Amino acid sequence: MVQLQPYTPPPWAAKLGLVPAQRYRLAQLPTPVHPWAVPGLPPGCELHIKRDDLTGMQLSGNKVRKLEFLLAEAREKGHDSVITIGGIQSNHARATAVAARYLGWDAHLVLRNSRHLADSDPGLVGNLLVERLVGAHIWQVTKEEYGRYGGPALGERLAEQLRRERGLNPYIIPVGGSSATGVWGYLDMIHELEQQIAGQGFTDIAMACGSGGTTAGIALGNHLSGLGLRVHAYGVCDDPAYFYEFCDGLLAGLGATPDVVGADSAAMFRAVQAKGAGYAISRDDELALVAEVAATTGIILDPVYTGKALHGLVSEMRANPGAWAGRKVLFVHTGGLLGMYDKAAQLAPLVEGAGRAHRLALD
Numbered sequence: 001m002v003q004l005q006p007y008t009p010p011p012w013a014a015k016l017g018l019v020p021a022q023r024y025r026l027a028q029l030p031t032p033v034h035p036w037a038v039p040g041l042p043p044g045c046e047l048h049i050k051r052d053d054l055t056g057m058q059l060s061g062n063k064v065r066k067l068e069f070l071l072a073e074a075r076e077k078g079h080d081s082v083i084t085i086g087g088i089q090s091n092h093a094r095a096t097a098v099a100a101r102y103l104g105w106d107a108h109l110v111l112r113n114s115r116h117l118a119d120s121d122p123g124l125v126g127n128l129l130v131e132r133l134v135g136a137h138i139w140q141v142t143k144e145e146y147g148r149y150g151g152p153a154l155g156e157r158l159a160e161q162l163r164r165e166r167g168l169n170p171y172i173i174p175v176g177g178s179s180a181t182g183v184w185g186y187l188d189m190i191h192e193l194e195q196q197i198a199g200q201g202f203t204d205i206a207m208a209c210g211s212g213g214t215t216a217g218i219a220l221g222n223h224l225s226g227l228g229l230r231v232h233a234y235g236v237c238d239d240p241a242y243f244y245e246f247c248d249g250l251l252a253g254l255g256a257t258p259d260v261v262g263a264d265s266a267a268m269f270r271a272v273q274a275k276g277a278g279y280a281i282s283r284d285d286e287l288a289l290v291a292e293v294a295a296t297t298g299i300i301l302d303p304v305y306t307g308k309a310l311h312g313l314v315s316e317m318r319a320n321p322g323a324w325a326g327r328k329v330l331f332v333h334t335g336g337l338l339g340m341y342d343k344a345a346q347l348a349p350l351v352e353g354a355g356r357a358h359r360l361a362l363d
């Protein structure tokens, strides 16, 4: 089911650092691109969608593209298990748990929870159900502990414990899979896109930005390949200055510093603040857009990433429609469906208000 294959980078990326020699084939690629009739777009503006929510591997979204390279590196370096880190509803942690199980490896997940919840069983909502079904080990920490130690130190601490107590040699994947190696997943996605949209007149690409690896890969790939799109990254946490700095670091890890590639992050993409009330906290207007888009187009976004990103994009379009006239925009749907279950209570009035559940009268 899972194959390790030799990897040849796209020609424009061959001179970068950390060129992977191999990748695991885990994702269903290429993912489709199709028009997307979101209501209320400015006149003369066309929107299409890149369906990275359909990469497969139990709804793994954008994370599986990174995991193909990360897990190949882990195997190459002789590891036998994985550790990763994230929020309690981390899509990345769930994708990692599934991918690890495909390989026959154990996944250990350090998950950040509220202080009053971290000592009790985290339950089975959304991503947790999938993680626990595939037998991942969950290690909860409080938000305060996460803030005090930081993700890398917590990963290292657990790794030390697993080496000592279980004789494992775990590979630590950073938050969101966003290491320089993980970025290859989205450099390769740009190569896929080059073949898919060549000559079709696309002008812009937009996506959610959380841990930054997806944006870094898309932005660098777009720059090096000459695809020439304007890149809009809608940040769902932190702020634009943070994303430029963090992505500069990722790109430096690939040897893609400004003196080599002729641009830094800020020249390669536009970071837009879209976090609203905060990471993983949904405002009603964001969820209303998610519900409207589902009801009109059949595409289901997620509340934490893609819902906020599309809300950011559509808000910009509605505020300044003239600037978007004549543009052909590709929105990358990065997945996250399971995160919706965590917001069921907040979504209920929007969904039930539509009044579509009836009692079928018989006789």
Ligand SMILES: *Cc1c(COP(=O)(O)O)cnc(C)c1O
Residues within 6 Å of the ligand: 061, 062, 091, 092, 176, 178, 208, 209, 210, 211, 212, 213, 214, 215, 302, 305, 306, 334, 335, 336, 337
């Ligand atoms: C992780 C995630 C993102 C953000 O991707 P990064 O590479 O972390 O910036 C976007 N959408 C979904 C659904 C995700 O799970």
